Amino acid sequence: MALSIGLFYASTTGNTEQIADQIAAMLPDCIHLHDIAVEGVAAMAEYRCLILGIPTWDFGELQEDWAEHWEELSALDLSGKRVALFGLGDQLGYGEWFQDAMGLLDQQVRNAGAQVVVHWPVVGYQFEASKALTEDGQYFVGLALDEDGQHGETEERLQHWLPQVISAFEA
Ligand SMILES: Cc1cc2nc3c(=O)[nH]c(=O)nc-3n(C[C@H](O)[C@H](O)[C@H](O)COP(=O)(O)O)c2cc1C
Numbered sequence: 419m420a421l422s423i424g425l426f427y428a429s430t431t432g433n434t435e436q437i438a439d440q441i442a443a444m445l446p447d448c449i450h451l452h453d454i455a456v457e458g459v460a461a462m463a464e465y466r467c468l469i470l471g472i473p474t475w476d477f478g479e480l481q482e483d484w485a486e487h488w489e490e491l492s493a494l495d496l497s498g499k500r501v502a503l504f505g506l507g508d509q510l511g512y513g514e515w516f517q518d519a520m521g522l523l524d525q526q527v528r529n530a531g532a533q534v535v536v537h538w539p540v541v542g543y544q545f546e547a548s549k550a551l552t553e554d555g556q557y558f559v560g561l562a563l564d565e566d567g568q569h570g571e572t573e574e575r576l577q578h579w580l581p582q583v584i585s586a587f588e589a
Contacts, residue, residue: 421448421587424462427471428454428483433565434471434506437572441469441504444580455483459491466499467587468532470560472523473506478515478549480522488526497531502583503560505550510567513545517562521549524559535586538562538579542571 425442429435435453442449449469452461462468473481480488505520524534537557543564550558561579563572 421467421584422450422465423448423467423469423587424452424465425449425469425471426452426454426459426462428481429471429473429506430475430481430483434473434481437504437506437563437565437576438471440572440576441580444576445584454487459487459494462491462494462496462499468496468499468501469504469583470501470523470527471504471506472519474512474515474517474519477512478518480519484519484523491526492530494530496527499532500587501527501532501534502536502586503527503534504563504579505558505560506563506565508566509543509545509564514547516543516545516548517550517558518548519550520558520560520562521551524550534559536560536579536582543568 425438427434427438442451472484475481503520505517507517509516537552538561
C-alpha cells in the first residue's frame with residue numbers, strides 16, 4: 419500500500435505554501451496537503467507519517483497561524499508518529515534567528531511524543547545563531563530552506579531530502 423503522508427504547513431507570504439506544493443508534486447499519490455490557517459492541526463491524528471512546514475517570522479518567532487494553533491498542537495498525542503520538518507528562513511536578513519521556528523516546532527512535536535526524522539547538515543549555510551540545531555551544532559533538525567537568499571539551491575535540496583524522508587518513514 420502507498421504511504422499516506424499528511425503535510426501540514428502555514429505561510430504568510432506564500433513561500434512555504436509553494437514548497438509544500440512542490441513536495442506534493444514530487445509525490446503525487448502520497449501527500450495530503452493541509453493549510454493550518456484553514457484547517458488547524460487536528461487532522462494530524464489521522465496520519466502515522468507527517469511532514470510539517472514552518473517559516474520563522476519577527477526575529478525568531480513562530481509564523482502567525484502556527485502560533486494560533488500552538489496550544490492545540492501541544493494537546494495532541496503524537497506518540498508513534500514519525501515527523502519530518504522543513505523550515506523557511508532568511509539567513510542573510512535574520513542570521514541571528516535563522517530557522518528558529520523550526521527548532522520550536524521540533525521541541526513541540528517531540529514533547530507530544532513524535533519521533534523527528536532526518537536531520538540536515540549546516541554545511542552550505544551562513545548564519546550567526548539558530549534554535550533549529552542539533553546538540554552538536556552540525557545539523558538542522560529538519561530541512562532548512564531560504565527562498566530569500568538561496569532559492570537556487572531549493573530544488574536540489576528537496577531532491578536529496580525527500581528520499582531520505584521516505585526511507586525514514588518506511589523503516
Ligand atoms: C518581518 C520579517 C521577519 C522575519 N524574521 C525571520 C527570522 O527571525 N528568522 C528567519 O530565519 N527568517 C525570518 N524571516 C524570513 C522569512 O522566514 C522568509 O521570508 C520565509 O520565506 C517566509 O515564508 P512564508 O512566505 O511562507 O511566510 C523574516 C521575514 C520578514 C519579512
